[in-house]
Amino acid sequence: MISQLSWKVGGQQGEGVESTDKIFSTALTRLGYYLYGYRHFSSRIKGGHTNNKIRISTQPIRAISDDLDILVAFDQETIDVNAHELRNNGVIIADAKVNPTVPEGVNARLFAVPITAIAEELGTSLFKNMAASGASWALLGLPLEVFNKAVEEEFGRKGPAVVEKNIEAVRKAAEFVLELTGGPLPEFQLEPADGRQKLFIIGNDAIGLGSVAAGCRFMPAYPITPASEVMEYLIKTLPKFGGTVIQTEDEIAACTMAIGANYGGVRALTASAGPGLSLMMEAIGLAGMTETPVVIVDTQRGGPSTGLPTKQEQSDVLAMIYGTHGEIPKVVLSPSTIEECFYDTIEAFNLAEEHQLPVILLTDLQLSLGKQTSELLDYKRIEIKRGKLQQGELPETAENQMFKRYEFTEDGVSQRSVPGQKYGIHHVTGVEHAEDGRPSESPVNRKKMMDKRLGKMKNIKVTDPIKVDAPHETPDLLIIGMGSTGGTIDEARGRLAEKGINTNHITVRLLHPFPVEEIKPYLEKAKQVVIVENNATGQLASLIKLNVGYAEKIKSMLKYDGNPFLPAEITTFCQELNLVWQR
Numbered sequence: 395m396i397s398q399l400s401w402k403v404g405g406q407q408g409e410g411v412e413s414t415d416k417i418f419s420t421a422l423t424r425l426g427y428y429l430y431g432y433r434h435f436s437s438r439i440k441g442g443h444t445n446n447k448i449r450i451s452t453q454p455i456r457a458i459s460d461d462l463d464i465l466v467a468f469d470q471e472t473i474d475v476n477a478h479e480l481r482n483n484g485v486i487i488a489d490a491k492v493n494p495t496v497p498e499g500v501n502a503r504l505f506a507v508p509i510t511a512i513a514e515e516l517g518t519s520l521f522k523n524m525a526a527s528g529a530s531w532a533l534l535g536l537p538l539e540v541f542n543k544a545v546e547e548e549f550g551r552k553g554p555a556v557v558e559k560n561i562e563a564v565r566k567a568a569e570f571v572l573e574l575t576g577g578p579l580p581e582f583q584l585e586p587a588d589g590r591q592k593l594f595i596i597g598n599d600a601i602g603l604g605s606v607a608a609g610c611r612f613m614p615a616y617p618i619t620p621a622s623e624v625m626e627y628l629i630k631t632l633p634k635f636g637g638t639v640i641q642t643e644d645e646i647a648a649c650t651m652a653i654g655a656n657y658g659g660v661r662a663l664t665a666s667a668g669p670g671l672s673l674m675m676e677a678i679g680l681a682g683m684t685e686t687p688v689v690i691v692d693t694q695r696g697g698p699s700t701g702l703p704t705k706q707e708q709s710d711v712l713a714m715i716y717g718t719h720g721e722i723p724k725v726v727l728s729p730s731t732i733e734e735c736f737y738d739t740i741e742a743f744n745l746a747e748e749h750q751l752p753v754i755l756l757t758d759l760q761l762s763l764g765k766q767t768s769e770l771l772d773y774k775r776i777e778i779k780r781g782k783l784q785q786g787e788l789p790e791t792a793e794n795q796m797f798k799r800y801e802f803t804e805d806g807v808s809q810r811s812v813p814g815q816k817y818g819i820h821h822v823t824g825v826e827h828a829e830d831g832r833p834s835e836s837p838v839n840r841k842k843m844m845d846k847r848l849g850k851m852k853n854i855k856v857t858d859p860i861k862v863d864a865p866h867e868t869p870d871l872l873i874i875g876m877g878s879t880g881g882t883i884d885e886a887r888g889r890l891a892e893k894g895i896n897t898n899h900i901t902v903r904l905l906h907p908f909p910v911e912e913i914k915p916y917l918e919k920a921k922q923v924v925i926v927e928n929n930a931t932g933q934l935a936s937l938i939k940l941n942v943g944y945a946e947k948i949k950s951m952l953k954y955d956g957n958p959f960l961p962a963e964i965t966t967f968c969q970e971l972n973l974v975w976q977r
Contacts, residue, residue, distance in 0.1 A: 395583045395584065395585045396581070396582070396583065396584060396585065397451060397452045397453065397584075397585050398449065398450060398451035398452065398453075398455070398459075398584075399449075399450045399451075399463045399464070399534075399582060399584060400447065400448070400449050400450070400459040400461065400462045400463050400464075401418070401447070401448050401449075401450065401462075401463065401464045401465075401466070401530060402445055402446065402447040402448070402462055402464070402465050402466065402476060402479070403415050403418075403445065403446055403465075403466040403467075403468075403526065403530075404443065404444065404445030404446075404465070404466070404467055404468065404469075404471075404472030404475070404476055405443075405444065405445075405467070405468030405469050405472055406441055406442065406443065406444070406468065406469060406471075407435060407436050407441055407442050407443070407444040408441065409468060410468075410520065410522060410523035411444050411445065411446060411468070411523070412433075412446065413523040413524075414466065414523040414524075414526050414527050415431070415446040415448060416548065417523075417524065417527050417541070417544050417545060417548055418448070418527045418530060418531065418541075419431065419448055419594060419765065420544040420547070420548070420594070421531070421536075421540050421541040421543075421544040422448075422450055422536075422587075423592060423594040423767065424540055424543065424544060425536065425537075425540055425587045425589065426587035426588045426589040426590050426591075426592065427450050427451065427452065427584070427587040427767075428450075428451045428452070428453060428454050428455050428587075428592070428767040429448055429449065429450055429451075429455075429594055429765070429766065429767045430448070430449045430451075430455045430456060430457065430458060430764070430766050430767065430881070431446060431447065431448045431449070431458075431764050431765040431766065432446070432447050432458045432760065432764050432958060433445075433446045433447075433763055433764065433765075434446070434447075435704050436704060437619070437700075437702070437703045437704045443471050443472065443475055445472065445475075445476060447459075447462070450584065452584070452585050452586075452587055452588070454767070455767075455881065455885075456731065456766070456880060456881020456882070456884070456885075457881040457882040457884075457885045457960075457961055458764075458882075458958065458960065459960075459961075460479075460960050460961055460962040461479050461480065461481050461484075462476070462479040462480045462481065462484060463480075463481060463484055463485065463582060464484065464485045464486075464487065464530060464533065464582070465477065465479075465480060465484070465485070465486045465487070465502075466486075466487045466488075466526050466529070466530055467486060467487070467488040467489065467492075467494060468488075468489050468492075468509070468522070468526070469489070469492050470488075470492050470493075470494055470495070472488075473486060473488060473494055473495070473496070473497065474497055477496065477497050477500045477502060478497075478500065480500060480501075480502045482501050483501055483502065483503060484501075484502045484503070485502065485503050485505065485533065485579070485582075486502050486503070486504045486505065487505050487507055487526065487529050487530060487533075487571065488504060488505070488506055488507070489506075489507065489508075489509040489510055489522070489526075490506040490507060490508045490509070490510075490511070491508070491509070491510045491511065493506075494506055505529075505571055505574050505575065507525070507526075507529050507567055507570055507571055507574075508570065509522045509525045509526050509529070509567065510522050512525045512563055512566045512567055512570070513525055513563055515566075516559045516562055516563055517559065521559060521560060521563040522563070524545065524560045524561075524563040524564050524567075525563040525564065525566065525567035526567065527541070527564065527567075528541070528563065528564030528565065528566075528567040528568040529567040529568060529570070529571040531564070531568065532567070532568035532569075532571050532572050532578065533571060533575065533578055533579050533582055534578060534579075534582050534583070534584060535577075535578030535579075535582075535583050536584070538564070538565075538568065541564060542561050542564065545557060545560050545561055545564065546561075591770060592767050592768065592769060592770065593732070593767065593768040593769070593770060593771070594765060594766070594767050594768070595732060595765065595766070595768060596623060596732075596762065596763050596764065596765050596766075597729070597732055597735040597757055597761040597762045597763070597764070597766075598620070598621065598623035598624045598627065598665075598693065598735075598757075598762045598763065599623060599624075599627050600732045600733070600735035600736040600739075600768070601624050601665070601691055601735050601736070601739050601755065601757070602623075602624050602627030602628050602631065603627070603631075603736055603771075604735065604736040604737065604738070604739030604740050605624075605628065605661075605663055605689070605739050605743070606628070606631055606632065606635060606637075607736070607739075607740055607773065607776050608661060608739060608740040608742075608743040608744070608776070608778065609661045609743065609778055610628075610632075610637070610661045610662060610663055610689075610743065611632060611635065611636060611637030611638075611660055611661060611662070612632075612637055612638060612639075612640075612652070612655045612660050612661075612662040613625060613628045613632065613637075613638075613639045613640075613652075613662060613663055613664060613665075614639075614640045614641075614642045614647065614648040614649075614651035614652055614655075614662070614664055615639065615640075615641065615642065615648050615664050615665055615666070616641065616642050616643070616644055616645050616647075616648050616666065616670060617641065618645075618666050618667045618669065618670050618703075619667065619695065619703045619704055620667060620693045620695055620703075620704070620759045620762045620763045621665040621666050621667050621670070621691060621692075621693040621762070623762070623763070624665040624691055624693075625639060625641070625665060644673060645664075645666050645669075645670035645671070645673040645674050646673050646674065646676075646677060648664040648666070648670075648674070649664055649673075649674040649677035649678065649688070649690065650677045650680070651664075652664040652688050652689075652690070653677060653680060653681050653684075653686050653688050656686055656687050656688050656746075657684075657686050657812070657813070657822070658812055658813055659783065659812035659813075661689075661743055661747075662688070662689075663688070663689040663690065663691065663743075664688075664689075664690055664691070665690070665691035665692075665693065666690075666691070666692065666693075667692065667693050667694065667695050667703070668692065668694060668695060668697045668698075668701075668709070668710045668713070669697070669699070669700070671690070671692045671710065671713065671714065671717070671754075672713075672717075674690065675717050675718050675719070676718075676719070678690065678717075678718050678722075678724070678752050678754075679718040679719060679720055679722055679824075680824050681722075681751070681752040682718065682720075682722025682723060682724060682751060682752060682847065683720075683722060683824055683826075683847075684822055684823075684824065685750040685751065685799075685800065685807075685808070685810075685847065686750065687743075687746035687747045687749075687750055687751065687752075687753075687781075688746060688752050688753070689739070689742045689743055689746050689752075689753050689755065690752060690753070690754050690755070691754075691755045691757065692710055692714060692754055692755070692756050692757070693757050693758070693759065693762040694707055694708050694709065694710045694756065694757065694758040694759065694877075695707055695758075695759050696709075696759075696954075696956050697709055697710075702956045704759070705759065705956030705957070706758060706759045706760045706878075706928055706956060706957060706958045707758065707759070707928050707929060707954060707956070708758050708876065708877055708879075708927050708928040708929050708933070708934075709928070709929040709930070709931075709933065709954070710756065711726075711756070711876075711905060711929070711933040711934060711937070712933050712936070712937075714726050714754050714756055714905070714906075715905060715906045715937075721844070721848060722751070722752075722847065722848075723749070723751045723847050723848055723850045723851050724751055724752045724753065724754065724906065725742075725745050725746075725749070725751065725752075725753045725754070725854060725856070725904075725906060725907070726753075726754045726756055726904070726905040726906040727741070727742055727745075727753065727754070727755050727756065727856065727903065727904060727905070728756045728757070728876045728877055728902065728903055728904070728905050729755065729757060729761070729877075729903065730761070730861065730875075730876065730877055730878065730879075730880040730901045730903065731761075731766075731768070731880070731881075732761075732766050732767075732768035733768055733769065733771065734903070735757065735761065736771055737771075737775065737857075738755060738903075739755060740776055740777075741856065741857060742755050743778075744777070744778065744779040744781075745854070745856070747779065747780045747781040747783060748779055748780075748781035748782075748807070749781070749806075749807060749850045749853070749854065750781065750782075750807055750808070750810060750850075751847075751850060756877070756905065757877060757878075758877045758878050758928065760877075760878040760958045761877055761878040764878065764958075781807065781810070782807055782808065782809050782810050783810045783812070784809055784810060784811050784812075784815065784818065787816065788811060788815055788816060788817040788818050789817065790817055791817045795830075796819055796820045796821065796830040796831065796832075797809075797811055797817060797818045797819055797820040797830065798820070798829040798830055799811065799820035799822075799829075799830065799831050800820075800827060800828070800829050800830070800831060800843070800846075801829045802829065802842060802846055803846075805849075805850070805853055806845075806846045806847065806848075806849040806850040806853070807850060808829075821833075826839070826840055826843060827843070851907045854907055856903070856904045856909075858903060859902075859903055859904035859909035859912055860900050860901065860902055860903060860904070860909055860912050860913055861880070861900070861901040861903055862898070862899070862900050862916065863884070863898065863899045863900075864898035864899070864900075864916060865898070866896045866897070866898055867919065868919050868920070868921065869896045869897050869898040869919070869920050869921065870895050870896045870897065870921055870922065870972055871890070871895060871896070871897045871898075871920065871921070871922050871923070871924055871968055871971070871972060872897070872898045872899075872900065872916055872917065872919075872920035872922070872923045872924070873886075873887065873897055873898070873899050873900075873923075873924045873925075873926060873964070873968065874899075874900045874901075874902060874923060874924070874925045874926070874934070874938070875899075875900075875901055875902075875925070875926040875927065875934075876901060876902045876903075876905070876927065876934055877928075878958060879901075879926050879927070879928070879958075879959055880899075880901045882926075882958070882959045882960065882961050882964060883899055883901075883926060883959075883964060884899060885961040886961045886962075886964035886965040886968065887899060889961065889962075889965045890965060890968055890969065890972075893969060895968065895969065895972050897968070898916060898920065900913060900916060902934065905934075905937065908937055908938075908941040908942075910941050910942055913938070913942060914942050917938075917942055917943075917944045917947065918944075920947065921947075922947055922949065922971065922972070923938075923944065923947045923948045923949065924948075924949050924950075924951055924967070924968055924971065925938065925948060925949070925950050925951065926951045926959060926964060927950070927951075927952060927953075928952075928953050928954060928958065928959070929952060929954055930952060930954040931952075932950040932952060935948055935950045949971055951964065951967045951968075
C-alpha cells in the first residue's frame with residue numbers, strides 16, 4: 395500500500411471538470427485524507443484547457459507533486475498537455491468518445507471508458523463528471539458508500555431523482571473500468587487515513603470566514619480573479635450576521651466605501667488583485683492620512699496590466715509597501731497556510747483598529763484558490779481588540795471646541811469617535827490637519843503630525859512575524875520564502891537532507907514593517923541564503939538586502955512563468971548552488 399497519490403482531471407473549461415474534482419475530493423476528505431490541490435484554468439468563462447491536480451496523503455502536505463499517478467481526461471488535449479507528468483506505467487482514464495491515444499514517449503496505461511455515453515444513457519451529458527469520478531474511485535478500491543454519500547450531499551437539494559442518476563453514473567463507470575482492469579489496481583491502494591474530521595477549503599474562504607469571526611459586517615468589492623471568492627463567500631454569509639456585501643462600480647469606490655464604514659465604527663474590508671490595488675492607492679493614502687482603520691486583501695496574480703489573471707505570481711510586494719504617494723504607516727501581512735489566512739485576517743482587523751491605519755493582507759493565487767486540507771480552526775483563539783475606539787460617553791468639550799481626534803499622544807494613536815457621538819464632532823480631511831482635524835499648513839504642525847503617524851510603526855507587534863524551522867546552528871543553506879511557497883520548500887529540504895545538505899527555513903509573514911531583529915540572527919549564521927519567490931525581480935530578496943544586509947550571501951531562485959514551484963525545482967537549484975559554493 396502507498397501513503398500518497400497524485401490525481402488530475404482535465405478538459406475544456408465549462409464542461410464539469412470542477413464538479414468531477416469536487417466530489418472526488420470531498421469523499422477523500424470524509425475518509426480523513428490530507429489533500430492539496432492546484433487548479434490550472436484559462437482567463438475566460440468557457441473554453442480553453444483547464445485541469446485540477448489533487449495530491450492525496452495520509453500525512454499533512456502543503457505542495458503539489460512533481461509527477462502524476464492517474465490522469466482523467468475528457469479530451470485528447472488533456473492527455474497531450476499533461477501526460478508527460480505521469481510516472482512510469484501511470485494510468486490515463488479517458489472518455490472513449492474522443493478516441494484517446496497515448497503520446498509517443500509516454501509509458502502509461504490507457505483505459506478508454508464511455509464516460510459521455512454512460513451519462514447520455516441516463517438522460518444528459520451533465521452526468522459525465524460523476525462517471526469520471528466513479529471510474530477513478532474504483533481504481534483506488536475505496537468504499538463506494540462514502541463516495542455516494544458525498545454525491546447525496548452535493549446534489550440532495552435537487553431531489554432524489556437527480557441523486558439516484560448521479561449515483562448510477564458512478565456505479566456504471568466503476569463497473570466498466572473494473573472489468574477492464576480486473577479489479578482495483580494494487581499499486582494505487584492507499585493506506586487507511588486517520589478518519590479525523592478536517593476542513594478542505596481555499597484560502598479565500600478562510601479569509602472570508604476569518605473576517606466574519608473578526609466582527610466584519612460590511613464588504614464593498616468589485617469582482618476580480620483571484621479575489622472574487624472572498625466576496626462570494628461573504629455574500630452568502632454576512633447577511634446571516636446582520637451584515638451585507640455591495641458590488642461597487644470599481645475598486646476606487648470599494649476602498650473608499652470600506653474606509654467610510656470603518657470611520658462609522660463598522661468593521662469592513664475589501665478584496666482585490668494587483669490591478670484593483672493600483673486603483674486603490676490614493677484611497678489607501680487617505681486612510682493613512684485620516685488614521686482610519688481598513689483591511690484590504692490583495693490576492694496576487696500574474697501581471698503587469700491584465701497579465702496572467704489566472705496564474706501564480708508574487709509580484710505585488712514592493713507595490714503594497716511603497717505604492718502610495720507620500721509616506722503613511724501601514725502593515726503588510728503575508729499568510730502562508732489556510733489556518734494563517736483565517737487567524738491573520740482576525741489579527742489584521744485588530745491591528746488596523748489598534749493602530750488606526752490600513753492593513754494589507756497579501757496572498758497569492760495558489761494560496762487563494764488552491765484547495766487544501768486544514769485542521770479544524772480554534773475559535774477560542776479569537777480576540778477582538780478595537781483599540782482606542784470610544785464606545786461610551788465622551789467627556790464634554792468646551793464651547794466652540796471640537797474633539798481632538800488627532801491628538802498628539804506618546805504612542806501616536808489618538809482617541810477615536812464615530813459620527814453621532816455627543817462631544818465627538820471633529821473635522822476630517824485628506825489635507826494635513828491639526829489635532830481637531832482642521833486644515834493646517836504650519837511647518838511645525840506638519841512635522842509633528844508626520845512623526846505622530848509614522849511613529850506608530852515602532853509599536854507594531856504581530857504574532858509570529860517569521861515562521862522558523864532551524865534545526866541547524868550553521869546550516870549549509872538558509873531557504874527563505876513567503877506565501878504559498880512554504881510547503882514546497884519543506885518538501886525540497888527533506889530531499890536535500892538525504893543528499894547531506896543541511897538547511898534551515900524561514901517563511902516571512904510580516905513584510906512591513908520588516909522584522910529585522912527576528913530574521914537577522916539566522917542570516918548571520920547561514921553559509922548561504924536562497925530566497926524563493928514567484929517574481930522576476932527578487933522583491934523579497936530586495937527587502938532583505940535593504941533592511942538586513944548580507945547581500946553577498948543571498949541567491950535568488952525566481953519563477954515567473956505563471957506556475958507555482960515544484961519540490962524538484964527547489965531541490966535541484968539548491969543542490970547545484972551548494973556544489974558551486976563547496977568548490
